[in-house]
Amino acid sequence: MTPDQEMTEQTRWMLAVRDERDKRAFVALFDHFGPRLKAFVMRGGTGPELAEEVVQEVMLSVWRKAHQFDPTRAQVSGWIYQITRNCQIDKLRREKRPLPEMIEEEADSGPDAGDIVALEQESAHLKQALHRLNPEQREMIEKAYLGDLSHTEIRRITGLPLGTIKSRIRLGLERLRHELKSMREI
Helix, strand or coil, rough: CCCCCCCCCHHHHHHHHHHHHCHHHHHHHHHHHHHHHHHHHHCCCCHHHHHHHHHHHHHHHHHHHHCCCHHHHCHHHHHHHHHHHHHHHHHHCCCCCCHHHHCCCCCCCCCCHHHHHHHHHHHHHHHHHHCCCCHHHHHHHHHHCCCCHHHHHHHHCCCCCCCHHHHHHHHHHHHHHHHHHHHHHH
């Protein structure tokens, strides 16, 4: 961005997120770009639910990668839309779905009732096992696996040493395995 170019409101928000980790500016960015990104993703052939997931992942990436934003290299909208496109492609590849340009109509095949029941039972067992962990281990596992946070991010949030975080996760996972195994044997 040259000195004579005026900075957009979105750029100011992004710089506040990047430089000050400003949550209000992030909310403003999310409110501005969220609906636009969802429409963009859906135009690529993605359904509304998956489009919502992509938008959530993109905005999480914007927060996490804010330090990489450089207004001299790209406009904030271009930067965010590039993250969106990459995320959409990654998500489609992970789910082994065709890319938007190659979408074909499939026969409607709903989930098998047996699979649904089995999944619900496994979820209930996992919830029970999680509640049996001590609170410190449960918190670390939830942040790492349900919150999708890295160990470094957990350290930044909690202020705990990295070794403590890793130990709690490791010990909690061992206990979870033991709890789930004993539940299956019943």
